Amino acid sequence: MTTLATLKLSRRSALRLVAAGLGTVALAACAPIAPAPAATVSTSAGGNPTPGQAATGATPQPKSGGTLRYGSDVDVNRLDPHFRLGDVYYTVYDRLTQYDVNHTVQPMLAESWDIATDFMSIKFNLRKGVTFHNGAELDSAAVKFNSERARDLPNTQLDEAKWWTSIETPDKYTVIFRSDKPRPLAFDFFEFLNIAEPTSAGDPLKAVGTGPFKFVEWKQNDSLTLTKNANYWQSGKPYLDGIVMSVVTNPQAMTTQFEAGSHDVAIIPVTDFIRLRDQPASYAPYTFSAGNFSCLGMNCQVPPWDNKQARQALLYAVDRGRWATTIQHDLEFPSTLPWPKTSPAYDDARANAFQFDLDKAAAGLKAAGVTGPQTGDVIMQNNNAELNAFAQVLQSDFAKLGITLTLKPQDVASYLDLVNNWKYKGFWLGGGSFAQLDPGTAFTKSRALSVTGNSSAFTAPANAAAVDLVGRATTEIDPAKRKQLYADLNNMLLDEVYIIGMSPTTNRLMATTKVHGIAPTLHSAQKWWEAWLA
Amino acid sequence: MAVGSASGIVAGRAVVAEAAALKHSPHPLNAAFERTWRNPLGFFGLLILGVLVLAAIAAPLISPYDPIVQHQGKELLGPNSQFWLGTDELGRDLLSRVIYGARPSLVVALMVVVIGGGLGIVAGLVAGYFGGLVNAVLMRLFDAMFAFPPILLGFVIIAALGPGTTQVAYAIALAVVPTLGRVARSLVLKERHRDYVLAARCTGAGSARVMFLHVLPNAVSPMIVNLALIMGFSVLAEASLAFLGLGTQPPTPSWGAMLNDSRAYLRNDPWMAICPGVVLALLLLGLNYLADALREAFDPRRVNAGF
Numbered sequence: 117m118t119t120l121a122t123l124k125l126s127r128r129s130a131l132r133l134v135a136a137g138l139g140t141v142a143l144a145a146c147a148p149i150a151p152a153p154a155a156t157v158s159t160s161a162g163g164n165p166t167p168g169q170a171a172t173g174a175t176p177q178p179k180s181g182g183t184l185r186y187g188s189d190v191d192v193n194r195l196d197p198h199f200r201l202g203d204v205y206y207t208v209y210d211r212l213t214q215y216d217v218n219h220t221v222q223p224m225l226a227e228s229w230d231i232a233t234d235f236m237s238i239k240f241n242l243r244k245g246v247t248f249h250n251g252a253e254l255d256s257a258a259v260k261f262n263s264e265r266a267r268d269l270p271n272t273q274l275d276e277a278k279w280w281t282s283i284e285t286p287d288k289y290t291v292i293f294r295s296d297k298p299r300p301l302a303f304d305f306f307e308f309l310n311i312a313e314p315t316s317a318g319d320p321l322k323a324v325g326t327g328p329f330k331f332v333e334w335k336q337n338d339s340l341t342l343t344k345n346a347n348y349w350q351s352g353k354p355y356l357d358g359i360v361m362s363v364v365t366n367p368q369a370m371t372t373q374f375e376a377g378s379h380d381v382a383i384i385p386v387t388d389f390i391r392l393r394d395q396p397a398s399y400a401p402y403t404f405s406a407g408n409f410s411c412l413g414m415n416c417q418v419p420p421w422d423n424k425q426a427r428q429a430l431l432y433a434v435d436r437g438r439w440a441t442t443i444q445h446d447l448e449f450p451s452t453l454p455w456p457k458t459s460p461a462y463d464d465a466r467a468n469a470f471q472f473d474l475d476k477a478a479a480g481l482k483a484a485g486v487t488g489p490q491t492g493d494v495i496m497q498n499n500n501a502e503l504n505a506f507a508q509v510l511q512s513d514f515a516k517l518g519i520t521l522t523l524k525p526q527d528v529a530s531y532l533d534l535v536n537n538w539k540y541k542g543f544w545l546g547g548g549s550f551a552q553l554d555p556g557t558a559f560t561k562s563r564a565l566s567v568t569g570n571s572s573a574f575t576a577p578a579n580a581a582a583v584d585l586v587g588r589a590t591t592e593i594d595p596a597k598r599k600q601l602y603a604d605l606n607n608m609l610l611d612e613v614y615i616i617g618m619s620p621t622t623n624r625l626m627a628t629t630k631v632h633g634i635a636p637t638l639h640s641a642q643k644w645w646e647a648w649l650a
Numbered sequence: 651m652a653v654g655s656a657s658g659i660v661a662g663r664a665v666v667a668e669a670a671a672l673k674h675s676p677h678p679l680n681a682a683f684e685r686t687w688r689n690p691l692g693f694f695g696l697l698i699l700g701v702l703v704l705a706a707i708a709a710p711l712i713s714p715y716d717p718i719v720q721h722q723g724k725e726l727l728g729p730n731s732q733f734w735l736g737t738d739e740l741g742r743d744l745l746s747r748v749i750y751g752a753r754p755s756l757v758v759a760l761m762v763v764v765i766g767g768g769l770g771i772v773a774g775l776v777a778g779y780f781g782g783l784v785n786a787v788l789m790r791l792f793d794a795m796f797a798f799p800p801i802l803l804g805f806v807i808i809a810a811l812g813p814g815t816t817q818v819a820y821a822i823a824l825a826v827v828p829t830l831g832r833v834a835r836s837l838v839l840k841e842r843h844r845d846y847v848l849a850a851r852c853t854g855a856g857s858a859r860v861m862f863l864h865v866l867p868n869a870v871s872p873m874i875v876n877l878a879l880i881m882g883f884s885v886l887a888e889a890s891l892a893f894l895g896l897g898t899q900p901p902t903p904s905w906g907a908m909l910n911d912s913r914a915y916l917r918n919d920p921w922m923a924i925c926p927g928v929v930l931a932l933l934l935l936g937l938n939y940l941a942d943a944l945r946e947a948f949d950p951r952r953v954n955a956g957f
Contacts, residue, residue, distance in 0.1 A: 367913075367914065368914070387914055391917060442722070442725055442740075443739075498895060505739055505740060508720075508740055508900050509740060511901060512718065523899060523900055
């Protein structure tokens with residue numbers, strides 16, 4: 117009897133088998149890729165597709181029930197309510213007010229408010245009967261506590277909390293914020309001030325807010341589980357019974373899991389996003405601007421980049437068009453400015469003023485006295501395939517200018533340490549955020565844009581004029597003067613060039629067609645309390 | 651038998667014939683290599699290795715394009731008449747990058763064999779020949795090195811030296827030293843009590859002369875097989891470290907780095923992974939077949955049986 121154990125394979129047969137296998141593989145590689153079907157997803161007025169609407173033309177009605185499974189490429193950093201929280205975790209908390217997509221302030225925990233004509237005080241009237249997840253009632257003392265906590269904690273990116281010289285609580289449902297200077301950008305601050313239950317705010321294991329979802333469990337680097345807040349002050353919402361956010365740091369694994377049905381919503385790489393976008397029967401793509409932007413920064417204290425003229429020359433050396441069209445597959449538009457087109461500071465002429473031109477860059481470097489070969493590192497996060505690819509484009513282009521770049525991809529922690537503490541001697545390739553807000557706020561909050569403590573070591577005394585300008589931009593209340601200040605800020609950015617803008621980022625989210633009602637906020641998260649599952 | 655008798659003459663002729671045969675017989679190493687060459691697997695391995703070495707050396711002559719030049723507007727093309735294996739995400743010709751990508755793999759393999767093999771064999775020779783405290787110290791050092799997983803050891807060394815092809819070679823060379831050291835030591839232990847060693851000592855040869863001129867040539871055969879296996883391990887380790895971003899740095903092409911870059915495009919553009927993957931697999935297959943053939947060629951039972 118012939119069995120596997122008794123089968124013998126001669127060397128000639130083995131070689132024939134190997135050759136046949138290689139030939140099959142070669143044929144498969146040469147086979148043409150089937151053309152992608154034409155995109156047929158309909159889009160709503162906001163540019164986001166509405167699943168189901170393409171087929172019937174009717175808007176489906178929300179249904180309650182179901183748990184949304186969200187695939188995230190990053191984990192929650194911590195449960196503290198006064199740091200950046202991420203898309204899903206934000207839903208544990210509410211804020212006093214929130215912007216809609218038109219940048220109009222809408223009530224949230226505050227029903228109404230009165231702004232002094234000099235913008236030096238704001239009185240909020242709180243919504244009555246709102247309770248935290250532990251049953252405690254929301255009151256003015258809780259609001260005051262949260263603002264003061266945000267002011268006192270380091271590195272919260274809520275430095276605007278220092279604006280308020282006093283916070284008065286004349287009664288249980290009234291809060292008055294007072295400042296010694298006009299604060300026309302106050303609502304940018306309130307957009308990010310999460311209101312947590314005071315007794316739990318400092319507890320690293322607790323998360324108690326008034327939001328549409330309650331915290332259940334956080335398994336670090338694994339998952340975050342939230343459940344519906346049945347007593348939410350918005351009656352009838354949320355529609356979902358809960359949200360489970362799974363952390364999948366490997367982009368290919370994320371796509372594979374998403375396509376296998378493990379997630380209802382996921383953040384997937386741009387190449388897979390493009391591919392799945394063309395399958396409208398199964399998937400619904402969402403794009404939105406969360407105020408992020410991509411840029412190249414440099415250490416402004418390391419020669420020759422301590423020379424402003426040399427930095428200006430590099431404005432011509434960054435191929436933004438290639439970044440936006442080739443690497444981001446036309447999902448973004450090239451711009452030297454970080455602003456989305458909806459920003460009051462967006463200026464089309466300035467955004468396109470520095471087209472890629474290596475001859476101009478070379479002339480500029482020569483005029484700046486930068487002669488001879490230069491070297492430098494490029495620091496970027498190793499989990500961003502697009503930035504890593506563009507780093508090689510920069511490497512190739514800069515080589516033509518006599519600048520040899522050594523690429524040094526880093527894990528997130530190392531990258532932040534190198535960039536935030538100026539430990540690199542060359543360039544950093546990454547991005548910033550808060551560009552969806554007022555430019556004055558962006559220049560204050562964004563570490564990339566900030567004129568004090570930014571990632572490019574752009575500091576005193578070089579930044580003195582910029583600091584003054586940003587200060588005026590955050591306190592000017594005259595709209596006409598504000599418009600001029602926006603132009604001045606753009607000119608300052610393109611003059612000092614401590615970062616070189618590449619494009620405003622288009623954030624992407626891919627959902628299955630059973631998810632409805634996804635809508636963005638202006639604090640880099642979605643309104644998950646309005647989402648529902650078919 | 652009496653000298654001058656017929657049987658004595660026949661016996662004498664037989665001795666003379668045997669001596670003549672021994673004088674004209676090929677050196678054992680040459681015979682082994684000839685057996686390897688005649689072995690179909692060995693031939694295949696040598697062919698693959700030879701082709702890739704030649705391709706690596708002649709890369710500037712045979713590559714259709716500069717491997718680091720980015721052809722704008724021609725990104726992610728499939729195989730076509732202009733770019734035979736297609737292009738990558740930055741428009742670089744994949745065929746050229748695959749050809750040039752052979753260099754880091756082969757250079758690392760060669761450096762590992764020379765540095766790691768040299769250090770390991772010398773350490774093993776010394777440990778086995780002298781024994782005693784020297785042997786104990788070296789073997790405990792090897793034990794400590796064996797405790798580290800090779801990839802982890804590579805990480806530590808590259809963290810200290812920085813990423814790059816040379817640094818990867820040093821890291822892998824260090825990782826293989828204990829393996830070859832132990833093999834060399836075991837062979838020396840077998841050989842050091844032989845008569846020829848005693849005879850060499852009696853003639854006044856020093857320890858170094860005895861080790862390198864007498865013992866080593868007689869113990870080299872199994873080491874050659876191990877070196878062939880080490881080459882295969884080196885190629886795979888280099889590709890693995892390059893895949894993790896620790897090896898050859900961009901824009902210099904490397905098969906491992908190309909595999910890493912291709913991950914984001916596996917669904918739509920699989921040739922970016924297939925091309926370097928197939929060539930890497932071929933090289934590993936060839937080296938393994940070569941090692942197998944060498945093992946058969948040096949097998950004393952087969953040699954004595956006339957195979």
